Amino acid sequence: MARVAIVTGGTRGIGEAISLALRDAGYTVAANYGGDDAKAAEFTKRTGIAAYKWNVADFAACQAGVAKVEADLGPVDVLVNNAGITRDGVLMKMTYEQWKEVIDVNLGGCFNMAKAVFPGMRDRKFGRIVSIGSINGQGGQYGQVNYAAAKSGIHGFTKALAQEGARAGITVNAIAPGYIDTDMVAAVPADVLEKIVAKIPVGRLGKASEIARGVMFLVGDDAGFVTGSTMSINGGQHMY
DSSP: OOOEEEETTTTSHHHHHHHHHHHHTTOEEEEEESSOHHHHHHHHHHHOOEEEEOOTTOHHHHHHHHHHHHHHHOOEEEEEEOOOOOOOBOTTTOOHHHHHHHIIIIIHHHHHHHHHHHHHHHHHTOEEEEEEOOHHHHHOOTTBHHHHHHHHHHHHHHHHHHHHHGGGTEEEEEEEEOSBSSHHHHTSOHHHHHHHHHTOTTSSOBOHHHHHHHHHHHHSTTOTTOOSOEEEESTTSSOO
């Protein structure tokens, strides 16, 4: 029986690449999304991957969403916490709402989703949790105190939860992407993006599929000795 995987933010960008890689490897995939119904419907029609709508910042919605996925597809073996947003601004201009929204989605979503799937994984003595951090959670970034704090928190969350899951056959890891060629990065002004690329030793943006390959390694049945780790995929931009 195919393993069941949930990918949050799984219908676009890095999340879409991860959903497709899991599907192609034989997993049964549920792609979570938060808002764009038309985009999600197009994604499902094009890929055959079921899309499920809920806000990962909402604890009760995550409990209900996971229950729905399990009723439809079976017990969840793999969770990829990919959902994330930006609300950039320097601290002097950042509102509390901008701070809280990013923390609640990017970091709180990891807690909410792990809380929903962890008991079942523990009972079955197998689970794979991979959370998508960021190079900016490792090195910081001007104008992103909210985003950098949330992504940095993911790395600590990963190390702590890995210790709880280890004896139950649950591995917990993170991936810290550098600058990847997605819609989020495409929104960066061209002159700023040019300066970013100039600082990447390999001389280009990363591809979403390159992040997906990292995820596929970490969720594999034969990756049981890798836990509490952060895999940096950033073209050498930040070596940590």
